[in-house]
Amino acid sequence: MSGVSPASRFALAAFDWGALGVARALRGAIGVSLPLVVGWMTGHVDYGAYTALGALPAGFASFEGETRTRVAGVLVASIGMAVSTFVGATLAAGAPGLLPLVVAIWAYATGLSVCLGSLASVAVLQWAVALLIAVGMPFDPAEAAMRSGFVLIGGLLQATLVVVSWTVRPGSRERSTLAATFDALALQASALSKGSPPALAPRAIPVDAVLADPNPLLASAQRALMLALLEEADRVRAALAALGADASRASDTRRVLHDAAIALEFVRWALLACSSERVVFVAMLDARVAAWKIPATAPWRWSAEALAGRLRAIARMLQGLDAPQRDARRLRAALSGAWVPGVFSTIGSRVRAHLSPSTEAGRHALRLAAVAAFAEALAQVMGLTQGRWVTLTVLIVLKPDYGATVGRGLHRALGTLLGACLAAAIAFGTRSSPGSLVVACACAVTLAYAVFKVNYFLYAIPLTAFILLLLALMGSPALGSAEARILDTFVGSVLGIAAYVVWPTWKGATAQQEFATLLEAHRDYATALLRAFARPGSVEPPRLRALEVAARKSRSDAQAAASRLAIERARAPFTSEFAQRLLLAVTRLASAELALHALVLSDDRAAPGIADAHVDGLGMALATALSDMAAALRRLEAPQATVPLRPLHAGLAAAAESSSRAFVTVADRLVDATDTTYDLLHSRLARPMS
Helix, strand or coil: CCCCCCHHHHHHCCCCCCHHHHHHHHHHHHHHHHHHHHHHHHCCCHHHHHHHHHHHHHHCCCCCCCHHHHHHHHHHHHHHHHHHHHHHHHHHCCHHHHHHHHHHHHHHHHHHHHHHHHHHHHHHHHHHHHHHHHCCCCCCHHHHHHHHHHHHHHHHHHHHHHHHCCCCCCCCCHHHHHHHHHHHHHHHHHCCCCCCCCCCCCCCCHHHHHCCCCCCCCCCCHHHHHHHHHHHHHHHHHHHHHHHHHCCHHHHHHHHHHHHHHHHHHHHHHHHCHHHHHHHHHHHHHHHHHHCCCCCCCCHHHHHHHHHHHHHHHHHCCCCCCCCCCCCHHHHHHHHCCCCCHHHHHHHHHHHHCCCCCCHHHHHHHHHHHHHHHHHHHHHHCCCCCCHHHHHHHHHHHHCCCHHHHHHHHHHHHHHHHHHHHHHHHHHCCCCCCCCCCCCHHHHHHHHCCCCCHHHHHHHHHHHHHHHHHHHHCCCHHHHHHHHHHHHHHHHHHHHHHHHHHHCCHHHCCCCHHHHHHHHHHHHHHHHHHHHHHHCCCCCCHHCCCCCCCCCHHHHHHHHHHHCCCCCCCCCCCCCHHHHHHHHHHHHHHHHHHHHHHHCCCCCCCCCCHHHHCCCCHHHHHCCCCHHHHHHHHCCCCCCCCHHHHHHHHHHHCCCHHHHHHHHHHHHHHHHHHHHHHHHHHHCCCCCCC
């Protein structure tokens, strides 16, 4: 197998139209266009352009985070851009020989910021963008300070627009993310009702992040209700996993799952509806659940009743979503500074943990710093008229993983080519009329913001057009700027891709760490569930939910690692095919854990016919087996033989009374999934590496 993916991996047609953001684009475009209009009307186009250059990257930073975290990201980006503009402009004027060193420092910070998450990474990237843009327009310190002030004003304008957006339908974002969660659950229930294998519906939207950082104008009572609805969504997810195990055998179970899918759709519609319509959907939800017919002797009765109970609780919660929303005191408190997210308090420790080149972020930061400094020195030696675009392209293209680097490089090069041609045509057609250029800039930036998350190639076209039109507005020849931008972007893309090929960080060398963490997360979740079942009250529900969320996140991380393996060269024994098979095995384990979680939360949790010793013995053996498998994965060696789980389950089943048959069934699924995972690891890791 070759080391690279087929060309289709980087197809330009991979458009995510669901990510199209019209409202987001209009808000960001106002922040960029308003300074241009004011500058043009007052005869100070250059000042308006600098303000727009500050607003443009800040607008992209405003797409990350939720509400207060979004403002924090814009502020961090804006302050850093102002400082970077001053440094870049003064160094370019007085000490250009120091630029490669300064670029290396900024690039290192940009690369290291990936360890802090998307919000910080995007914000810090804007510092380097501002630095390199300023390099192309050198000034003395006094003039550079004034230009930096305009950049800061542009960023603060975007932050103000974000705050203003809080007043537009407060609570709608929170309700829509919850609605998407229940829609995913409805799809899962529908699939199970048709006899499909039990599957886990992952959250496709950041509902936890949204509710952790809600709109400050959202009434506290509403936020509490939404958090309770999120808790109930997790319980529904667990109940579906428990009920789905019998769906392939019992037609009555499939009928209940079909009704559950419809009921969950009612929940989604109720969340999205206005107050008057919500009452109707809640009544329909109650009627649908009340019509369920659950046979008293069915072995799956407990899971169906648990699901019905969750849906009835959700119906009651939906009735309380119409409390008053706006509160000026909450807005003042949100802007007082006391709301700064806790993530910023941990930046120091997280950065220190990734300074070592043994970490992926540490290696990426060193590579990015070296290549960016080389690109800047190369641009100076070659005398490229607008060489800053070479270095800027390297900073944008070079990513921690191979797939993103190659895809981003191809997309940016082709998008820049088309965008430059478009800008040159517009400038020629309008004869570089300032008014026409301002209108064209507004249209281009709106389109760029709208398609930012749809497709990078599509986004690069209007972004390039905007930059070149802005330069034309400031007096640069459109055709010359377009030619330089095309050449420099091509050189930067080649440098970025070549740097990764020469200095790669293949996921195949580290993916086993994510999968070992995956097994450990599920070990902690499973053993806590068994302890909670044997001794009701010994583990609080919030703790169980936190462990379930951690296990889900570890599956998401492992899935991302498996996706990266699919576009890298194969490295035995941890290949993409092996990673996918391991994920399927762990998904079966997760499904069994969710069923046990539903049982713990149900009325059948007491387990009167099972001695604690039997459950504890199974829990300890399960923990030992999963720990051994995780350690084996880290070493890439076959796991050692552990305590057999099947005899322990047989002893538990023999001692159980009829009232505990549900637990015996769920425990059987736990054991089966764990044994399957062990067999997979043993058969693959026992083979000689080749």
